[in-house]
Amino acid sequence: MQGEHGAAIAGLPTYADVARAAERLAGAAHRTPVLTSRTADAMTGAKLFFKAENLQRAGAFKFRGAYNAISALPEAARTRGVITFSSGNHAQAIALASRLLGAPATIIMPEDAPAAKIAGTRGYGAEVVLYDRYGQDREALGRAIAEPRGLTLIPPFNHPDVIAGQGTLAQELIETAGPLDVLVVCLGGGGMLAGCALAAAELSPGCRVIGVEPETGNDGQRSFRDGRIVTIPVPRTIADGAQSTALGALTFGIIRERVSDIVTVTDAQLAETMRFFASRMKIVVEPTGCLAAAAVLHGQVDVRDKRVGVVISGGNVDLATFARLTAGTA
Ligand SMILES: *Cc1c(COP(=O)(O)O)cnc(C)c1O
Numbered sequence: 001m002q003g004e005h006g007a008a009i010a011g012l013p014t015y016a017d018v019a020r021a022a023e024r025l026a027g028a029a030h031r032t033p034v035l036t037s038r039t040a041d042a043m044t045g046a047k048l049f050f051k052a053e054n055l056q057r058a059g060a061f062k063f064r065g066a067y068n069a070i071s072a073l074p075e076a077a078r079t080r081g082v083i084t085f086s087s088g089n090h091a092q093a094i095a096l097a098s099r100l101l102g103a104p105a106t107i108i109m110p111e112d113a114p115a116a117k118i119a120g121t122r123g124y125g126a127e128v129v130l131y132d133r134y135g136q137d138r139e140a141l142g143r144a145i146a147e148p149r150g151l152t153l154i155p156p157f158n159h160p161d162v163i164a165g166q167g168t169l170a171q172e173l174i175e176t177a178g179p180l181d182v183l184v185v186c187l188g189g190g191g192m193l194a195g196c197a198l199a200a201a202e203l204s205p206g207c208r209v210i211g212v213e214p215e216t217g218n219d220g221q222r223s224f225r226d227g228r229i230v231t232i233p234v235p236r237t238i239a240d241g242a243q244s245t246a247l248g249a250l251t252f253g254i255i256r257e258r259v260s261d262i263v264t265v266t267d268a269q270l271a272e273t274m275r276f277f278a279s280r281m282k283i284v285v286e287p288t289g290c291l292a293a294a295a296v297l298h299g300q301v302d303v304r305d306k307r308v309g310v311v312i313s314g315g316n317v318d319l320a321t322f323a324r325l326t327a328g329t330a
Contacts, residue, residue: 012253015202017164018171018195021068025168028100029064032056032169034176035312039280044296046303049177051169054285054315058092058120060241061169061313062156065191066093068165069154070101078103083151085109085131085138088117089241089314090156095124106151108142114240116318133234133243157191158248167195173309174203181306186291186313187211187220187262188242190251196311197258207309208260210301212291214239214267221262223247224255238267238325241288241314263301265294271325273297277312278326286317287325 035050053061070082081104084094091107098105105126109118110133122128129145131138146153154162169192174180183200185193193211200207213220217235223246231246247255255262273290276297277283285293292311295301301308317325 011160012250013160013164013195013198015198017160018167018199018202021064021161021164022168022171024068024071025064025165028067029168030056031172034173035281035283037281040276040297044303046296046306046308048296048303048308048310049173049180050281050293050310050312051173052283052312053169054283054289054312058089058096058124059314059316060089060093060289061166061192061311062089062093063097064168065159065162065165065195066090066154067097067100069159069161070094070097070103072161073103073152077152080150080152081105082154083108083142083146084154084156085142086156088113088121089316091121091126092117092124092316094154095121095126099125106145108138108145114316114318114321117316120316155248157189157244158250159191160250162191163195163198163250163254165195166192167199169311170196170199170309171203174200177307177309179204179307180207180309182208182210182301182303183309184210184212184292184296184301185311186242186288187213188288189244190220190247190255192311192313193259194251194254197254201258209258210295211255211259211262212295212300213262213264214242214270214291215264217242217244218264219245220247220255221264223252224259224262227256238270239288239291241286242291263295265291265298265300269294269298271328274322275326275328283312284315284317284322285312286314289314
């Protein structure tokens with residue numbers, strides 16, 4: 001889909017798609033709170049506005065994109081059902097959204113996904129198929145299941161309605177907090193970063209949008225700097241929601257135009273940020289959900305004297321893992 005000379009890609013969503021998604025999501029998604037912390041402001045010299053998507057339905061922002069994408073399907077396709085592959089939060093989001101919208105859901109998940117995420121997905125009534133993420137081609141497996149049943153594939157990030165749905169979180173954040181100088185977003189495959197960048201460009205012109213990846217999984221940073229999609233092996237990181245190996249053509253198409261920079265943080269910085277959220281702000285945040293905040297709290301982004309939006313993207317973490325990481329013994 002990528003044009004040979006980086007030409008515009010047909011089918012890229014725009015802010016109008018984010019606005020339409022916000023209408024579809026009204027009354028279905030939570031309008032999550034925007035939290036502030038004097039301690040965090042004092043540590044950074046900034047005014048920080050944390051968008052608490054750990055408190056979103058199914059525990060992460062992914063409900064937005066999933067619900068928007070399934071809502072947009074023609075009724076016949078919705079009735080046949082949807083299928084997806086995901087390391088967890090997109091799976092739970094598709095499972096819940098499909099139940100709410102009356103679409104059967106099949107979810108292909110890695111067998112080493114956190115137990116809470118597998119159980120949560122089954123609990124929402126979806127059919128779960130497990131695969132080996134280091135050996136098996138999940139997309140081929142998905143096609144083999146989807147084709148005979150006529151299921152619609154809803155991928156975790158590289159889909160216009162998913163991107164537009166995720167962008168609604170930035171729209172709400174800017175509506176609540178007012179114009180921002182910087183918006184810092186956790187980055188896996190780039191659905192959230194791309195959608196948020198569309199919303200920020202429209203609603204807070206001039207806002208710098210920064211993506212944050214795990215240091216071991218910096219394919220997005222390399223892609224951004226090289227001007228082409230770089231693919232890496234599955235990264236080992238505690239940020240299990242950001243173990244994607246490459247940006248998508250759609251997400252990269254938006255990110256390269258609208259994002260100012262992509263920075264990285266270490267697993268140790270993520271664990272320290274989990275401790276900060278638990279002890280100071282009294283909230284449970286999963287490792288991946290700490291990416292943006294870790295970059296801000298550890299000085300990877302220039303925020304001094306600025307108004308800064310920070311996405312807390314999810315809160316789904318096994319309590320045993322939460323206890324281990326927040327105890328600081330990991
Ligand atoms: C999926 C996910 C991300 C990354 O989102 P992308 O749209 O793939 O970039 C970040 N945080 C959490 C909690 C997630 O579930």
